[in-house]
Amino acid sequence: MSKKIEQILLQDQFSKDDIIRLLQSKDDEEKALFVKSSEIKLENIGKNVHFRGLVEFSNICKKDCLYCGIRAGNPKVDRYDIADDQILKAAKFAHEHNYGSMVLQGGERSDSAFVDRITNLLKEIKKLSNNELGITISIGEQSEETYKKWFDAGAHRYLLRVESSNPKLYSKIHPDNDEHSHQTRLKCLKSLQDIGYQTGTGVMIGLPFQTYEDLANDILFMKEFDIDMVGMGPFIEHDQTPLYEHKDGLMNLNDRFRLTLRMIAVLRIIMKDINIASATALQAIDPLGREKALKIGANIIMPNITPTQERANYLLYQNKPCIDEGADDCTNCMEARINMADGEIGYGQWGDSKHFKNRQNK
Structure with missing residues (x-):
């Protein structure tokens, strides 16, 4: 007979079967x-929720x-590249509004002009914020030399989603x-x-x-890799992508939403002191999606401060929320959402991963 959920939740260590059981839980x-x-x-984290001002540049x-949706092979995308002065203006907004941190996110490139441009932007952001603004970047796979260059220029957090820890699924x-x-x-x-x-x-x-089983392995992979955030x-399908042909075989959107919340909850239980973001995609399914994630384990939220005119062109998936809001709208909205989720905004703080600090002290 399989273990009861209550029994599993009393444990300190979790097997793959335990994790699968938790991920399949329903109702009570x-x-x-x-x-x-x-x-x-x-x-382990407290009520603090940390802002990351997101610039999809x-x-x-x-x-x-x-x-x-923005894959190189999609001819229907209106391509854009925000000018440096606009990116720096967004960084100034984040700094002046006491966000504590920002995220530079964009399509993946690794040509030398691009690498140098990012290096320069990082230095300029540090300069305009008196070194006070924390910087996360998420610009894909790069050489170790490039990563080091960007680290030395001022970036201290990097998000590189593995998308799946299963190489076979990754290849599909x-x-x-x-x-x-x-x-x-x-x-x-x-x-x-x-x-x-x-x-x-x-x-x-x-x-x-x-x-x-794939998802349980994803959680075990993150634990074994000792990830900080x-x-x-x-997954929300986009009709201009090859995977769209498999849409009829997917679980419905609400089930994907509930499963994502359970993934966040299980990950919080297993990796108690990491940073977990409340993803914008949750709000694309449920208007209160991000608050629900904050209540059950997430502690990072990313108000979009990309200049409004370009937001509609950064569609990794469809029905993305907030594409017609300005940065001020987004900030006010996030404040309200965090209050609703019984959280407290960590204004002016970098909101570094406690796990990272603990890992450094080992």
């Missing part, structure tokens, strides 16, 4: 899981990932070529850790071909 069992993850969040990408959602290699992704994550970044990863939940969200 799911409630018990969320109560436990909320308790662990309050004990370019949708030009050399990759052709089969799930992504990416083209079969050297440009899209699971091994390269893992090597990059290791490089980031070795250089000294707070290293983040994440997965998509509800992908075609994905199993509960996680950004993961529900």
